[in-house]
Amino acid sequence: GAGVSQSPSNKVTEKGKDVELRCDPISGHTALYWYRQSLGQGLEFLIYFQGNSAPDKSGLPSDRFSAERTGGSVSTLTIQRTQQEDSAVYLCASSLVGALANYGYTFGSGTRLTVV
């Protein structure tokens, strides 16, 4: 597609349940990022995938969070045993790497997660 696609756009889940958030990056973009934005807060880096390299998971807040990227394209962010503090907008972005990375990242519209 023309942009980064995220699904679902909204998700309400009960505390303790697991959720999966999906990101379809721009075709050909080898780098993929997950960020989250809590209400009224800035963007917080979560994880970075680049090609076949080991992902940078340094931003994941706890071991309840995990992410994978299959076939170098679609990525899934999984949150296990959700807590109320996990409520946030989860944003995915993709980019080209190398000289063309100067053109910046393209973000999706995000998934608004509400844990009740």
Place this chain on the structure above:
Amino acid sequence: DAKTTQPPSMDCAEGRAANLPCNHSTISGNEYVYWYRQIHSQGPQYIIHGLKNNETNEMASLIITEDRKSSTLILPHATLRDTAVYYCIVRLREDYKLTFGKGTLLTVNP
């Protein structure tokens, strides 16, 4: 932690130029200045970037001071749709992380 300082908010009249300042006094020689904006309920959108020369594209102009310690993003004819939070980010070209600060909330008034 963000390496930039921006005013928390600014106002601009519709049709006038919006000049958004950013201080980055600790910028190193090979770090770029990037600008993104985030319109309410949307993901951030790339606007422009530069190293030391002034840059212009269809969205905005970026003016970087000679000592590179500050820059200004210029929206030449602001519209109501330009109301957003504008983020100034300093980053090495090969650094894949974007570290967002709190940005400047620009409100364009009719």
